[in-house]
Amino acid sequence: MTYLNRHFAGLDFQGAYAYAHSIDNSSGNSNGVGIQNPANLRLYRGNSDFDLRHSLVLSWSYELPFGRGKRLATNAHGMLQTAVGGWRLNGIDTFGAGAPFTPVMVSSLLNSGSAGQWPNRIGSGTVANPTIQRWYNPADFVSPGNYTFGNSGRNILFGPGVKQFDLSLFKEFYFTEKLDKHLQFRAEAFNVLNTPQFNNPNTQIGNPAAGTITAAGAPLLFQRTSRQIQLALKLYW
Secondary structure (H helix, E strand, O other): OEEEEEEEOOEEEEEEEEEOOOEEOOOOOOOOOOOOOOOOHHHHOEEOOOOOOEEEEEEEEEEOOEOOOOOEOOOOOHHHHHHHOOEEEEEEEEEEOOOEEOOEEOOOOOOOOOOOOOOEEOOOOOOOOOEOOEOOOHHHEEOOOOOOOOOOOOOOEEOOOEEEEEEEEEEEEEOOOOOOOEEEEEEEEEOOOOOOOEOOOOOEEOOOOOOOOOOEOOOOOOOOOOOEEEEEEEEEO
């Protein structure tokens, strides 16, 4: 993990990058992948459901240089001084790799209960420029046939990552010369650009929709949200 902290005139900046890799043979089967062969759990050793390889978070806070005692000081007094001073702009920018998923056959031919059947993998499954219409290549996976375990693996492909910008604007109203007692106005926007946070694609080989993404916003491992705006008042006493 790499961490950066810098302070400039009125600007505080922090950044953190983390690389991680988690491997197991079961993460609660949250991806709909049951245990097909309990006699050989080594087949299920692979990326964990929560294996997020890359994570970058940037946070910053900038005190606007207006008002009494600031770099761009004004001669305003009273209500005008209260209006122009004490503003702070803040941001949290989040970038992360996608979560893994497992291709499975749309109809299991294992005849082994409720467990899904893996396909046979005849190619990498990846595409050069993934889109929501074709996130991976379903043609790289074929049916292994009746009563046969496929040779594809668990959590071998990765879905879309996260790119989200959160922005807030704070304003301090001081009652007295003591700075510990004041009222704070907050305007906060989460995913301010309303960037789509896509879910993993359809994983069912043999389904006409295999490889396509039809939904967004599922909060599986991290915050995935459409734009949300809220206003608040916070009293420090």
